[in-house]
Amino acid sequence: MTATKGLEGVVATQSSISSIIDDQLTYVGYRIDDLAEKSSFEEVVYLLWNLKLPTQAELQAFKQELANNMEVPEQVIEQLRSYDLSKVHPMAALRTSISLLGLYDDEADVMTEEANHRKAIRIQAKISTIIAAFSRIRQGKEPIKPLKDLSYAENFLYMLNGEKPNAIEVEAIDKALVLHADHELNASTFTARVCVATLSDMYSGIVAALGALKGPLHGGANEQVMKMLTEIGTEENALPYIKEKLANKEKIMGMGHRVYRNGDPRAKHLQKMSKELTTLTGQEKWYNMSVKIEDYIKKEKGLPANVDFYSASVYHSLGIDHDLFTPIFAMSRVSGWIAHILEQYSNNRLIRPRAEYVGPTTQQYIPIENR
Numbered sequence: 001m002t003a004t005k006g007l008e009g010v011v012a013t014q015s016s017i018s019s020i021i022d023d024q025l026t027y028v029g030y031r032i033d034d035l036a037e038k039s040s041f042e043e044v045v046y047l048l049w050n051l052k053l054p055t056q057a058e059l060q061a062f063k064q065e066l067a068n069n070m071e072v073p074e075q076v077i078e079q080l081r082s083y084d085l086s087k088v089h090p091m092a093a094l095r096t097s098i099s100l101l102g103l104y105d106d107e108a109d110v111m112t113e114e115a116n117h118r119k120a121i122r123i124q125a126k127i128s129t130i131i132a133a134f135s136r137i138r139q140g141k142e143p144i145k146p147l148k149d150l151s152y153a154e155n156f157l158y159m160l161n162g163e164k165p166n167a168i169e170v171e172a173i174d175k176a177l178v179l180h181a182d183h184e185l186n187a188s189t190f191t192a193r194v195c196v197a198t199l200s201d202m203y204s205g206i207v208a209a210l211g212a213l214k215g216p217l218h219g220g221a222n223e224q225v226m227k228m229l230t231e232i233g234t235e236e237n238a239l240p241y242i243k244e245k246l247a248n249k250e251k252i253m254g255m256g257h258r259v260y261r262n263g264d265p266r267a268k269h270l271q272k273m274s275k276e277l278t279t280l281t282g283q284e285k286w287y288n289m290s291v292k293i294e295d296y297i298k299k300e301k302g303l304p305a306n307v308d309f310y311s312a313s314v315y316h317s318l319g320i321d322h323d324l325f326t327p328i329f330a331m332s333r334v335s336g337w338i339a340h341i342l343e344q345y346s347n348n349r350l351i352r353p354r355a356e357y358v359g360p361t362t363q364q365y366i367p368i369e370n371r
């Protein structure tokens with residue numbers, strides 16, 4: 001038995017949800033470029049969960065179902081008020097909040113298809129309310145209740161900022177949510193599948209996935225990109241900063257990918273959004289710095305920008321706190337996690353690989369009093 005470090009190249013399951021073939025990403029066979037340009041986030045969530053695009057009537061009903069389920073139990077809000085939020089990372093609070101949400105769901109351990117569909121809706125709907133409530137409470141403000149006639153992206157921004165967002169803001173968030181919704185067997189999705197393959201419940205699968213997404217080599221990279229851009233500060237400082245990092249063998253956040261070699265197809269959409277939004281806010285320096293870094297890393301290391309790279313300056317331009325970037329990723333990716341959890345349940349087998357043992361062998365046991 002020989003281990004493959006990081007399971008690189010290992011095909012661990014079959015899936016009908018999303019594919020990455022020759023650097024092209026599709027959701028259920030639909031090209032990400034088409035979905036990013038033409039569909040809404042709700043339409044994409046419906047697609048991932050039902051493996052078909054909705055009709056107008058199905059989409060309307062689905063949007064309404066989501067909007068009707070956005071309010072969260074008061075105990076979940078109270079729990080957020082109980083910590084010192086200045087010291088708590090929102091991904092940790094979100095992980096705990098989703099776990100707590102499961103305790104108030106009478107169907108948490110009911111494993112029928114219908115109950116799983118209802119839980120899917122509840123989790124997808126409520127996650128945005130929790131993230132917005134975290135942010136409001138941290139600012140000493142009251143959480144805002146969702147409105148039933150707003151889209152998912154609109155409701156999130158409304159609950160976050162306390163005022164109805166403009167069309168540009170809504171379009172940016174909606175497109176970012178579409179672009180982040182699913183991505184084959186990435187680390188957090190694999191984690192969710194491993195968890196529920198024991199026939200554990202959906203909440204446990206999502207909590208496990210949140211833990212995996214939080215790390216800076218995965219979803220946590222978007223926050224780190226903005227930290228890096230802030231440290232760089234000026235366009236002139238971009239290359240000296242990057243060269244020093246590389247000389248110290250440090251990784252450049254938002255660059256590189258396990259699967260894509262010639263470029264992440266989502267990055268170009270976020271790059272375009274970053275250019276537009278930074279121009280609109282008169283903060284082009286974030287975009288210009290990012291382009292300089294991307295070009296340099298591509299030339300020197302042959303590494304492409306990934307989805308996290310330009311999303312940082314997009315969210316920053318929308319005035320969003322940097323530590324909320326990864327929770328926003330989670331708010332989108334939860335749709336993919338749920339799709340994969342449902343797929344896992346529908347054709348389940350325990351996921352249990354082997355390890356290549358490299359520790360000592362044939363040791364002689366020495367009684368504790370003689371050690």
Ligand SMILES: CC(=O)SCCNC(=O)CCNC(=O)[C@H](O)C(C)(C)COP(=O)(O)OP(=O)(O)OC[C@H]1O[C@@H](n2cnc3c(N)ncnc32)[C@H](O)[C@@H]1OP(=O)(O)O
Binds near residue numbers: 006217306
């Ligand atoms: C949504 C997402 O999860 S997208 C990924 C988000 N993560 C990041 O942006 C973090 C930065 N990037 C990385 O750490 C990596 O590129 C990963 C984690 C995305 C992929 O990692 P892996 O496929 O395991 O590649 P690995 O880390 O082994 O790197 C291979 C080589 O490229 C180098 N490399 C990879 N990414 C980077 C980077 N961002 N900056 C500098 N060098 C890099 C490594 O140092 C290594 O070089 P070596 O062979 O000389 O030692």
Ligand SMILES: O=C([O-])CC(=O)C(=O)O
Binds near residue numbers: 185187258259
């Ligand atoms: O697929 C991966 O390894 C990481 C990624 O880009 C994602 O999860 O969106």
